[in-house]
Amino acid sequence: MKKFCTAVVAALLLPGSLWAACAYDNQVEIKSLSAGFQAWKSVTDAMAECGNFQAELDQEFRDKQVEAFAANPSLYHIGGVSNSTLVPLVNNNLVRPLDDLVAQHGGQLSENQLIRQNGQVVAIAMMVNAQHLMYRQDILDDLGIAEPANYEEVLAAAAKIDDAGVVDYPLGATWKTGFNIALDFVNLFLGEGQSLINDDLSPSINNETGMYVLETMGRLKDYMDPEILVSDSTYVQQQFQQGKIAMANLWASRAAAMDDEAESQVVGLVTMASAPMGSVRPASTLWWDGTVIASNITDEEAEAAFRLIMEGMDTEMVQANNDDAIWIIDGFVPGKSAAGAFATAANGAAPYPASTEFGIIFNALGNGLAAYITGEKDAATTLADIENEYLVGAKEAGLIQ
Amino acid sequence: MKFRVFVAFAGPSLLLMLIFIAIPLVNVFLQSFYNTQSIFETVEIETCTPGFGTQTCITESETRPVLGEDGKALEKTIFVGWESYRNILRPDQAWQAVKQLNWSGLMAIDFWKALRFTLTFTLISLPLVIGLGLVIAVAVNSLAKSIRGQVIFVSLLPFIITPVIGALSIRWLFIGDGILTALLEWWLQMDIAMFAQAWTIELMMLFYRVWHVAPFAFVVFYAGLQTVNNDTLESAIIDGASRFERLRYVVIPHLMPLIIFVSLIHLMDCYRVFEEIVGFSSQAHVISLQWLTYDFLIPDESGNRSISRASASSMLTMIGIVIILIPLLRKTWNDHRARVL
Numbered sequence: 069m070k071k072f073c074t075a076v077v078a079a080l081l082l083p084g085s086l087w088a089a090c091a092y093d094n095q096v097e098i099k100s101l102s103a104g105f106q107a108w109k110s111v112t113d114a115m116a117e118c119g120n121f122q123a124e125l126d127q128e129f130r131d132k133q134v135e136a137f138a139a140n141p142s143l144y145h146i147g148g149v150s151n152s153t154l155v156p157l158v159n160n161n162l163v164r165p166l167d168d169l170v171a172q173h174g175g176q177l178s179e180n181q182l183i184r185q186n187g188q189v190v191a192i193a194m195m196v197n198a199q200h201l202m203y204r205q206d207i208l209d210d211l212g213i214a215e216p217a218n219y220e221e222v223l224a225a226a227a228k229i230d231d232a233g234v235v236d237y238p239l240g241a242t243w244k245t246g247f248n249i250a251l252d253f254v255n256l257f258l259g260e261g262q263s264l265i266n267d268d269l270s271p272s273i274n275n276e277t278g279m280y281v282l283e284t285m286g287r288l289k290d291y292m293d294p295e296i297l298v299s300d301s302t303y304v305q306q307q308f309q310q311g312k313i314a315m316a317n318l319w320a321s322r323a324a325a326m327d328d329e330a331e332s333q334v335v336g337l338v339t340m341a342s343a344p345m346g347s348v349r350p351a352s353t354l355w356w357d358g359t360v361i362a363s364n365i366t367d368e369e370a371e372a373a374f375r376l377i378m379e380g381m382d383t384e385m386v387q388a389n390n391d392d393a394i395w396i397i398d399g400f401v402p403g404k405s406a407a408g409a410f411a412t413a414a415n416g417a418a419p420y421p422a423s424t425e426f427g428i429i430f431n432a433l434g435n436g437l438a439a440y441i442t443g444e445k446d447a448a449t450t451l452a453d454i455e456n457e458y459l460v461g462a463k464e465a466g467l468i469q
Numbered sequence: 470m471k472f473r474v475f476v477a478f479a480g481p482s483l484l485l486m487l488i489f490i491a492i493p494l495v496n497v498f499l500q501s502f503y504n505t506q507s508i509f510e511t512v513e514i515e516t517c518t519p520g521f522g523t524q525t526c527i528t529e530s531e532t533r534p535v536l537g538e539d540g541k542a543l544e545k546t547i548f549v550g551w552e553s554y555r556n557i558l559r560p561d562q563a564w565q566a567v568k569q570l571n572w573s574g575l576m577a578i579d580f581w582k583a584l585r586f587t588l589t590f591t592l593i594s595l596p597l598v599i600g601l602g603l604v605i606a607v608a609v610n611s612l613a614k615s616i617r618g619q620v621i622f623v624s625l626l627p628f629i630i631t632p633v634i635g636a637l638s639i640r641w642l643f644i645g646d647g648i649l650t651a652l653l654e655w656w657l658q659m660d661i662a663m664f665a666q667a668w669t670i671e672l673m674m675l676f677y678r679v680w681h682v683a684p685f686a687f688v689v690f691y692a693g694l695q696t697v698n699n700d701t702l703e704s705a706i707i708d709g710a711s712r713f714e715r716l717r718y719v720v721i722p723h724l725m726p727l728i729i730f731v732s733l734i735h736l737m738d739c740y741r742v743f744e745e746i747v748g749f750s751s752q753a754h755v756i757s758l759q760w761l762t763y764d765f766l767i768p769d770e771s772g773n774r775s776i777s778r779a780s781a782s783s784m785l786t787m788i789g790i791v792i793i794l795i796p797l798l799r800k801t802w803n804d805h806r807a808r809v810l
Contacts, residue, residue, distance in 0.1 A: 134772050151518060156772025159507075159533055161540045180524045184517035193519045245753040247770070269532065294665030295645060297753035303645070356519050363540075396519050413521040424509075424532055427771020435579075435764065438753035442666075445577060453577065460556050465773050466506030466545075467532060 090118035090379055096372035098122070100359075101129050101136060102148020105321060107195055107357065107393035114388075115146075115380035129153075137162040142362035145373040150357045152422040152430075154183070154191055159424060163190050163360040169374040176378060180396050183358060193358035194381050195321075195393040198343070198417060199242070199255065200352060200408035202308065202323065203315040205339040207234055218345045219256075219284055222315065226291040229314050239291040240307050240316035243441070244300040250434035252317070255353055256281040258418050259346020269425050269468050271458045273433075274451040282440055282447040289441055297438050309333060317343060317352070323405035324391040340408030342415050352412050353420040357393075425467055432457035494787075501553055501780035505546045507534035553781035557761075580782075583756045584789070590674065590757070591739040591793070597679045598735055599728060602686025607716065609687070610694045621691070628684035636748025639677045667754040674745040674755070682738070686731045693727045694720070726804075733797055740790045758786045 097120050102108045104125035112123035129148065134156045136143040142162075149157065157163045166189040170177060174192075183191035201216065208215070208225065211232055216222040226238035242248040257264055262277045293299060293307070305322045307313045309332040325331065326338040343352035359381075361373050383399035394406045402410060432454045440450040462468045509532045517526040534542035559578045566574030576582045609620055627635070642649040643663040654661050663669045697720055705715050721728075743759040746752065752760070765779035 130770070130772075131767055134768065152770040153772075155770075156768070159772065160542050161536050180519045180522070182517065182524075183519070184515070184526070186515055196519055196521055244750065267530070293645075294662040298644065298664050298750050307645075354518075354520065358519075394521070396521075410521055419518050419520075419525065422771065424534075424771045424773065427769040427773050430771075431769035431773075435752070439577070442754060444573065449577065461773065461775065464504055464506065464553075464556075464775055464777060467509055 089384065092118065092375070092379075094118040094120045094372060094376060096120060096369055098146065098369065098373050098376055099144045100124065100146035100148065101126065101133060101144040102146075102359075103127055103129055103150075103357070107321060107389070107395075108148055110385060110389040110392050111194060111380040114382070114385040115376045118376055118379050121376060133157065134160060134162065137362050137364065140364045141366075142364040145362055145365050145369055146377060147360045147362065148357065149191060149360050150355055151420050152355075152427070154360065155422050155424060155427065157360060158185065158190060162363055164363045164365075164370055165190065166192065166361065166374065169361075169371060173371075173375055173378055176382060176398065178396070178398065181358070181381075183356070191358045191360045192377060192381070193356045194397060195357050195395050196409070196413075197319055197321050197355045197357065197394065198352050198409045198412045199251075199317045199319050200343040200350075200412040201315065201341045202318050202326065202338050202408065203341065204235075204334065204337055206337045207232075207314045210234075215339075215341050216315070216344060217342075219288070219351070222344050223287055223291075225315065226288075230291055235314045236312040237291060237293045237307075238314050239288060240299065240304040240313035240318075241288065241292055241296060242299060242301050242304055242316075242318065243292075243296045244303075245297055245438045246434040247430075248300055248434075249297070249437050249441075250430050251353070253281055253285070253433050253437055254420075254430065255317075255343070255351045256284060256346065258353060258421075259344075259349055259351030261346070261348030263421075264429055265425055269462060271429060271455040273429070274448070274455050278451045279447050282437075282450065285437075285441065286447075297441060308338060320406065320409035321393050323408060324403075327405070340405060340411075342408060342411035343417065345415065350412050350415045350417040352417045354413060354417050355420050356396075424465065425462060428461040428465060428467070429454075429458045432461060497780045497783055501777060501784050502548060502550060503546050504549045504553070504777040505544050508543045508545060509533065510535050549777065553777045554785070556778055557781055557785065579756065579761060580758075580785075583758045583761050586671070586755050587740060587742060587757045587759075587789075590671070590678070590742055591736060594675055594678050594682070594739055595732060595735055597675070598682050598686050599731060601679060601683040602690050602731065603721075603724075603728075605683065605687040606690035606694055607720070609691060621688075624687055625684045627680050628682070628688075630681070632681065632744040633748050635681055636677055636744050639673055640749050643673060664749070664751075670749055670751045670754050674742075674749065674751075677745060678739070678742070682735060686735075689727050689731055690724055693724045697723050729797055729801060733794060736793050736797070737790055740793060741786065758782070758789065762786060 099122045100112060100115070101124045102112065104127045108125055112125065115121050116123060124144070130153050133147055133153065137147060137157060138160060147157065147163070154163075170182065170189055177192065181193045182189045183193055201222075203215070207229060211228050213225045213228055216225050222239070229235065229238035241252060243252060254264065257273070257277060260277045260280065262272070264271065264273050266272050289296065301319055301322055304313070304316050304318055305325050308316065308318070308326055311333050320340075323340050327335050329335055343350040345351070359377050361370050365373070381397050383397065386395045386397045386399040390401055391403055391405055394400070394402070394409055436450060436454040436457060439445040439453075440447060445453070459468070511530050511532055513528060514531045514533075515526055515528040517524050537543045557580050559580070563575055563578055563581060576585065605624055609617060609624070612620060641647055644650075650661055650663055663673060701719055702715060705719055710718065741759045742757045743763065746755065746757050746760040762779050762782040765775040765782055768774045
């Protein structure tokens with residue numbers, strides 16, 4: 069028994085490099101904090117192969133990232149960010165400029181991966197993501213419906229599918245209160261080519277575009293699950309996999325799951341298409357995910373962290389996990405599951421407009437939109453209340469007087 | 470008791486209460502009148518972000534906090550008086566709605582919507598918890614001694630479960646085509662969506678809270694039942710009192726101090742209802758006061774937090790708890806005085 073225990077302890081203590089495919093042996097203790105979806109798991113697993121590395125994968129990471137990075141020394145060396153969560157870190161000067169490290173160790177990086185602000189590299193991107201239309205090819209073929217290109221066509225298709233009664237609900241949507249429903253509103257709004265906030269930081273949603281977006285959402289709702297306000301990405305993914313819905317706008321990073329034989333009953337039946345067009349551009353936003361290095365750590369730690377990032381984001385990792393995401397790393401082979409996101413980007417979708425003020429209106433949208441969907445408030449009141457909420461928040465933050 | 474002995478006993482706990490309750494409370498109270506904000510400037514920034522294959526670089530004016538010499542964002546703290554409270558309570562809008570007897574107008578303000586739910590939830594669950602706890606206690610007390618231990622253990626289980634976990638389990642049983650929803654649909658032969666409207670969610674929350682807290686009431690009442698004076702009970706039987714009359718006139722008066730104690734604890738706990746909102750992700754339909762504080766406090770996508778409004782909101786919650794406890798505290802005080810005099 070004692071021997072067995074010793075063996076187990078020894079196995080746990082063995083440095084990772086003994087069995088893993090890391091090019092070198094990492095000697096500096098490095099910690100990372102990032103979101104917890106599959107792509108992050110793949111990247112941090114590849115980093116862990118070098119040893120002395122601890123990854124914290126947490127979908128609610130943004131709640132603590134700023135405070136943790138503001139500590140001196142920072143509680144984490146590597147941070148996983150997206151275009152929106154990078155904003156508070158940069159605003160508070162908590163990320164390290166990476167130009168010297170890129171020059172020294174970043175030979176494998178392409179220009180596309182370098183997130184620059186005023187010429188300085190502040191983050192290294194690894195993947196891009198977008199919400200786009202997914203639909204059941206078999207159902208649309210049976211009913212003789214062509215691929216919907218805009219929301220009028222989506223609504224027409226939904227009506228036909230509803231009449232045919234082949235699925236529980238023709239449409240699915242990521243409309244969970246908070247982040248999800250706010251983003252869908254933003255997608256539709258930007259698709260009309262309008263901006264939600266004026267240059268003088270006053271809100272601009274209680275207008276024709278805002279009314280149009282809400283009205284569209286109200287019409288879409290009729291073809292959805294009544295529990296749509298608790299429906300997040302995972303919920304919609306499962307509805308697709310179980311054959312309960314026929315169409316939905318969903319993240320590209322969820323596309324591969326449709327063909328996962330272990331979970332899905334609709335393998336090979338879901339087609340990835342561009343997000344429906346608004347009157348100017350697709351009703352979707354382009355996102356990226358990547359890593360930053362904390363500013364409150366030593367140069368030695370920063371170098372070790374950067375080398376780990378290079379190891380986690382190499383071609384070998386991409387080849388092993390090709391379908392986890394739309395990698396922008398050398399070696400990625402765009403498959404069927406990336407087609408929708410590429411089409412959305414090719415049609416001209418805008419990058420998500422992350423900024424301090426946008427965070428506030430986004431939060432107000434996330435809390436305020438549900439009242440319209442449940443029928444508690446009419447469109448004009450909903451939009452006016454959200455604008456009011458934004459003004460209170462922006463004033464409290466010191467953005468406007 | 471000598472004063473020195475009293476201090477030796479009570480001192481440590483008073484000190485801890487001072488450090489962990491009184492000081493934070495005063496701090497929050499002060500914070501609710503101040504607002505700390507960054508100083509912003511508008512700068513032209515060129516940002517390069519990755520795209521699908523090609524990079525896009527755009528130059529645009531962006532609002533950024535000004536950084537000080539130490540590299541940290543400059544901040545200023547200003548006195549805002551009652552502004553945070555006004556932003557939460559919206560007194561003008563609320564008064565307007567009250568004057569016009571416009572219920573949905575009042576419910577359009579988050580605070581009043583949360584207060585409505587918090588109060589109904591608290592006041593409806595209270596009698597259910599007391600009643601159910603009492604019924605279980607009386608039932609267990611009349612069981613054969615040999616199986617009492619096991620029954621008590623099983624009845625206590627809901628109380629041991631971590632509240633958020635319990636709420637999540639109920640959610641999973643009912644969300645979408647969860648097994649209980651599927652069962653109900655099969656039984657009633659109709660399509661049911663438990664998370665699609667407020668009243669079904671509130672019913673589930675009530676059910677969950679009563680299920681979770683009734684064991685606490687039960688244990689307290691059960692302990693009290695062991696001290697009921699048997700002579701009084703026997704003389705009541707001789708006088709021809711029925712089972713119900715014995716309960717009504719002997720047992721319940723005896724348990725009254727305990728019933729008040731359980732009520733006090735329950736009111737305090739319930740007014741801070743929070744786990745149910747998060748566990749059931751019911752923000753679209755139902756919100757509570759404590760959830761409102763939490764929502765102000767957590768950073769949004771861009772890291773903004775409303776500390777000032779969160780402080781004001783928690784002060785309002787505290788005031789609410791004090792108000793709701795006043796009737797019971799007055800009763801306890803009167804009873805106490807009656808006994809002393």
